[in-house]
Structure formats: C-alpha cells, structure tokens
Amino acid sequence: MSECHDCAGCAVAEPPPSLQKGARAHVVAIIGPPNSGKSTLFNRLTGLRQKVANFPGVTVEQRVGKARMHHKERDVVLVDLPGVYSLSPRSEDEQVTRDVLAGAMPGIPKPDALLLILDCTNLGRHLVLAAPILSLKLPTLVILNMADDLRSRGGDVNTAELASELGAPVALVSASKGEGVEKVFQFMEGTAAGSTTMTAPRVELPILQNIPQCRKWAHDVGSSAAYRAPAPPIWTRRLDSVFLHPIFGPLIFLIVVAGVFQTIFSGAKPMMDGLQALIVQFGHVIEHILPPSIFRSLLVDGILSGVGAVIVFLPQILLLFLFIGILEDSGYLARAALIADRTMAKFGLQGKSFIPLISAYACAVPAIMATRTIENKRDRLATILIAPFMTCSARLPVYTLIIAAFIVDRPIIGHFFGMQAAALLGLYVLGFVAAIATARLLKSSILKSERVPFVLEMPPYRWPTLRSLGLRLVDRSKVFLRRAGTVILLVIIVLWVLENLPMKNGKPPEIADSFAGMIGHAVEPVIKPLGFNWKIGIGLVSSIAAREVIVGTLGTIYHSEGTEDSVGLRKALQSDLTPGGAVALLVFFAFAMQCMSTIAVVRRETGGWKWPAIQFTYMTFLAYLCALITNEVVRSGIFT
C-alpha cells in the first residue's frame, strides 16, 4: 500500500519503479500535438511494459514504459507527455510538458532524447511545434505519423529535404500499422549509445510567441520540403453526412448509446454470474480442503466473498472499455460528443461527459476512468464528482430488498408497471436529478467555467486495431484490479475482524456483542432520526466497502440467508424498520457514496485525497439530510 500514503497531500511522489531501478537508464520523451498518434506510437514501442500514473501533484496522466529494444546494452525508458500545440505554459498539460523537458519534474530525469510526433496529413499546422522543440537542442527525431493516410490521399513530402531544413532526422511512420517504426528504434539505439549528433538547422527557428509567424515559418519549411497536403478524406465526409445527418445522426446516436447501455447492463450479466459461480465454487473447494477454523472463515467469508464482490464487475468494465475503445479509435466518439453537447451544456457540462455518465449506470468506477477522454480539466472533474449519483448496478440488490419488503405492488398501468417498478424508476430519476443539480452547483461555483472554450477536433474515421483495443483492455483491468482491489481487501479484512472480535470462549461473539455491534450501537443516536436502528447502523458501516455488502451484513445480523430475495430477511426487516425508515434507507442509498472502489478510483484520477474527501462528505451529508426529511415526511402521514 505504499502508493497510498505518499500522496496524502504532498507534492513529491516516488518515481515510477521503471525509472527508479536503472538510474542510468536512457530517458526518451514522446511529444506531439493532440491526435497526432502519440499513444499509438508509445504502445507500439513499449508493448505491455508500461505504467500509468499521474504526474506528481497534478491530474495529468503520466505514462512511462520500457522500449522493446533489440540490443539491450542500456535500458531505454519512454515517457509519454501530454498532447500540446505549444510550450507556452497556459494549461496544466503544457506546464507539465515544459517541466519534464526542462528536467524540473520531480522523479523524472531530464530526457536524453526526444521523439517529436506530428500528423503528416496536417503538417502545416503540426510543424509549428517543431520550432520550440528543436530549439531545446536535444537529440530529436521528427516522426511524421499517418504515412499511410498521406499516401492514400495523394499527399507527399520529401523527408531528406525536411531533415536538412530542420537539422534533425525525419522518419515517415504509420504507428497504427507499425510501418517505419524500425527507424524509431534505430534512432533510440543511436542516442542511447551517444553516437547521435544534431546538425544545425538550415532555417532559423522562429521565436515562440507569435502564432501567425510560427505558422508562416511552418508553411515555408513545408514548401521547401516539397510538402503536398493530402486531399480531404472522402470517406470521412461521406460517413459524416450520415452520422451528423440532422435526423439519422441523432437516431444512430441513440441506438449506439442504447446498445452500449444494454450491453454493459445485461450483456455482461451471464459473464458476471459465471464469475460469481466460479468464486463460490472456489470457496467450496477451500472449505473442503481446510478444516473449520477462524482462518478459513476469514479466507472464505471475508476475503474471497469480499474481493469476489469486486472482481465480479470486471466483465462490465472490460465490455465498457471495449465499446469506448471502438468508439474512440474509430472517431465516432467525437461525433457523439458533438451531438450530445447541447443537452449536456444545459447542465453546465459538455458533450464528452455523456458517455462516462451513461456508463455510470452500470458502475461508477469504469465511468470515472472513462472521463480521461475529457480534456477540459474542470469539466472532467465535474463529471467525476457527479458520476456516483447515477444509479449503479450495486444499488440494485439493496433497492430490490427494501422495495420488496415495504412497497405493496399495486398495479399502476396494468400488470406491466406496478408500484414496485415505479419506486425503482423513481430511485433512478432521483439519482439523475441529484447528479444534474450537483453539476449545476459545481459549475456555477468552485468549478466555474474556465476561459477555455469548447473545442472539439474531429479526427478522420479509421478502423480500430485489435492491438490497440487489446492493450487498452489489459491496461484498464490492471488499473481496476490493482487499485480498487487492494482497498476493498483491506476494508473487508477490517470488517471481518470487527464482526468476529472480541472472542468469547474461543468462539466469535454474537453480532450485537462484537466490535461491529458496538459501532452499530455507537452510531445509533446519529441515525435514529432517519428511522434506522443499530442493526441498520452496522449495515451502513459495512456498506462503505460496497453498497451491496449491506444485504449480506443484514442477513448475518438477522440470522437469515444473505440473499436479496430471502423471505426471512424481508419479514425480519418489516418488523424491525418503520415504513418511514425504509423509504429513508432507499433515499440514503440513492445519494450516499457507499463504495470504496469509487473513492479509490477518484483519488487515483484526481491525484490526491482532496476531491474524494469533498465528494464523500457532500454525498453523505446530502444522503443524511434527504433521508431525514423523507423519514419525517413519511412519519407525518401525508401519504397515508
């Protein structure tokens, strides 16, 4: 857990392991404008040997990996820098890039060499970045990416001429197809051996500040290198006339969204059930092998069921990221963001927040990881902060249990739609309303729009590659299992210990006499106004690990089966909880941030404990307040 205490507010984190080991490793930074194919090249050069973290103290993602060199005299460490158009330090991304290049970023040595990657289908604009980068006088390879696109659309460039103009080697590459990547390895071998020297550029590099001047310089350099811009992408225009059609566009958008939602919600279910069954089976096997003991109980009832409850969400996460991967790599995500923008703008958000928020209906954890596609930091933060309000699938077991126990299923519209379904739908609406209200509150206060306007680059459509989709899935599942898994594991063990101590005559105590029971009694005065007793209190405390844990906990407390449709548990609850308390409990779960995995992932994505702490406090306060009001209203008998 060393990753957790080093970041409790301090700005200097320990460097990633790959940088620590070989202090004399050769460090190569990849720099380029957004959409130039930086990440694709990075994946191409490193394969799976990469680590994702945040740059210390900021929310900018840092990816570091080892290059797959043929000759391994010296380790070559690649650092993927955020996409920037210039080095003027106006955004967090640009500041980070500047700091790394200047060797001023804690934990990252000053790069020994640079890979400047530019989209050669748009060289006039991308070449502007070459001026400030080349004036750093570091060994630099200028990589002209998307060579296949340039050729197929009839463009051309003389690389030898461009190289002598710039005074830097130039490689024509297609990172997605792997074409020309050999030259990148050769360059890195050269710089690692210290044999690469830079020649002086033939052209004078312009001073940074004036954009029109830089743009003219880039144009002139391009002309001398016989650059012929490619023809407009015909297929992209054809596809856009369908996907951005005034009628078909929104229609296709809705179908795509419904398809994604449906698949992550129900399509993942067989896989999740299978995984669940596997975990249960594994528990049985352990129970067969090991004699009954306190250790076996910890292993099976504690660790296996607790960690299992998290791993079960993996199919949903993989499916969601498969979809997002396809949408993003194909270029459709930008179109979807365009179509959703107006609606999201009404809540103070933007088009790119839409897909993450929809996915939060399955689970907030992958949704929060999916906010990476939002470049605007404040919009991204606002999306992260409201995502847990969306009714995730972990709330369902709790909702089902309480609704089945307390809401009489009177038909409203025939037999299809009764009171119970209406209650469930109402809870979904409640979460959504809380989310948009919070978004408005945030965007009109602490996250008030920064001066950056909404700008969305439309990349040409292209086929997603299996390679990049696969890498993405592996990467995301590693992040999910490692981070969320460790926190969950810890909480599960702590809870189990609290429920089983202090021992009486060598046996675990009754739940009321355990430490957990004591905690339940201790919180009772606080939750009594909501209509909850000490048993619900234990449930609430245990559900901080994960919402659905309360069902199991209540099952244990009431000595009945810990499943949501258990009749015994329902009966016990009916006699122990007032109607006001029951509805208040539903409202509490709609708002409260009862999920360790979410807290862990928010900490990871925002680079510190500040935002998860604010979020947890806000959501718990809101949950408490609304549950209190609900209990009072129901108790006063307005509805009876």
Add this chain to the structure above:
Amino acid sequence: MMLQMSVNNGHVAAFNAPFARTLAQLPEGEAGVLDRLDLPDDIARRLMELGFLPGHTIVPARSAPGGNPRVYRVDGSEVALRRETASHLILRPSKPSGKTL
C-alpha cells in the same frame, strides 16, 4: 474584456453590424476568410493554434442537430466550435474571390 458569451450573441451582432459577418452566420458549405478573433488573448491563441488564424479560409460543415455546435473545416482539419465561440470570430467582408487564399 469580452468574456460574456451567450448563445444569442451571434444574432445580436447581426443587427448591430450587418457588414462584418461572424463565423456563426456563415452558411454551411460557404467559404469565409477570417479577419480577427474578438476574444481574450488566451482563448484567441488557443483557437489560432488550431488553425483559426486571420487570413485563413474557413468552411462551415455539418453540425449537431439545431446547428450548434458546428464543425468547421480550417487549415486541413475539422474542428467543432459552439455558436457562442464562432460568433466572436469576425470574417472579412465577403467578396466573390474569397477562396483564393
């Protein structure tokens, strides 16, 4: 200085200054030449980095339903802007020869 951006700005500008058209008023598929960016320095710089430079030709393309935001073809790429932003990009008075640049 010019931070108030409301959706209506484009229309207001149409009444006040009938000759200086903004990018928001340019019909889909018609080329216009950018004259200046009526925006604070940092925002203008951000847009200039994307190719919205004075003297460059811009062609409005497809849009989200309702025409906002809209995709603009500029400098070899396609960039979508909201109307509130496009209405601060002032075009040169249109001449038939606008496409030569």
